[in-house]
Amino acid sequence: MGRIELEVNGTRHELEGVEPRLLLVHFLRERLALTGTHIGCDTSSCGACTVLLDGKAVKSCTMFALQADGRAVTTIEGIGSSAELHPMQEAFWAQHGLQCGYCTTGMILSAIDLLRRNPDPDEVEIRTGLEGNLCRCTGYENIVKAVRAAAAAMAAAQPVREAGEPPKSPGELLEVGGSR
Numbered sequence: 433m434g435r436i437e438l439e440v441n442g443t444r445h446e447l448e449g450v451e452p453r454l455l456l457v458h459f460l461r462e463r464l465a466l467t468g469t470h471i472g473c474d475t476s477s478c479g480a481c482t483v484l485l486d487g488k489a490v491k492s493c494t495m496f497a498l499q500a501d502g503r504a505v506t507t508i509e510g511i512g513s514s515a516e517l518h519p520m521q522e523a524f525w526a527q528h529g530l531q532c533g534y535c536t537t538g539m540i541l542s543a544i545d546l547l548r549r550n551p552d553p554d555e556v557e558i559r560t561g562l563e564g565n566l567c568r569c570t571g572y573e574n575i576v577k578a579v580r581a582a583a584a585a586m587a588a589a590q591p592v593r594e595a596g597e598p599p600k601s602p603g604e605l606l607e608v609g610g611s612r
C-alpha cells in the first residue's frame with residue numbers, strides 16, 4: 433500500500449493505503465467519487481477515461497494512481513459548473529456534440545488539450561487530434577462543429593492586446609477561455 437499526495441480539480445488530497453496496482457481512473461471514481469470520468473473499454477482504446485494531468489490529456493486507465501503523486505489532475509468536474517460552463521462544454525451543448533454522453537467527458541478534456549496545443553485547428557486537425565477518443569454514437573460531425581465553436585469562443589474571449597504586446601500563450605488562452 434502506498435501514500436499519494438496530489439491535486440485534483442484544485443483541491444489537495446493526501447491519501448494512505450493506495451494499492452500499487454490501482455489505476456488512476458478507479459482512484460478518481462472510487463476514492464474521490466469523481467464519476468464523471470468514465471470507463472468504456474479495457475483495452476486503452478476508447479478515451480472515455482481521459483483526464484488532464486498537469487494540463488495534458490491522458491487516458492486515466494493507462495496509468496497507476498501512484499504515478500500521479502505530486503501531479504495536478506483535472507477531471508470534467510473541475511473545468512466548469514452547471515451555473516458556468518466551460519466554453520468547450522457550452523459548445524458541445526449548443527452544437528449537439530453529444531448523444532448518449534458516454535464519451536463526452538473524455539472527448540471534452542481531449543478537445544481542451546487540443547486547443548491548448550493548437551488554438552485554431554481545422555477539421556482534419558480536430559479529427560486527428562481526437563482520434564484517441566471513440567464515440568459509439570458516431571456523433572463526430574457535431575463534435576467537430578463543437579470544437580470549432582469552442583475555439584472561436586475562446587479566441588473571442590481573449591483581451592485586446594496593446595500594439596507590440598506578444599500573443600497569449602496557449603496556456604494563457606485556456607485560462608482566458610474559462611478553464612477553472
Ligand code: FES
Binds near residue numbers: 474
Ligand atoms: S477506459 Fe480508458 S481508454 Fe477506454
Ligand code: FES
Binds near residue numbers: 532533566
Ligand atoms: S455520445 Fe454516445 S458514445 Fe459518444
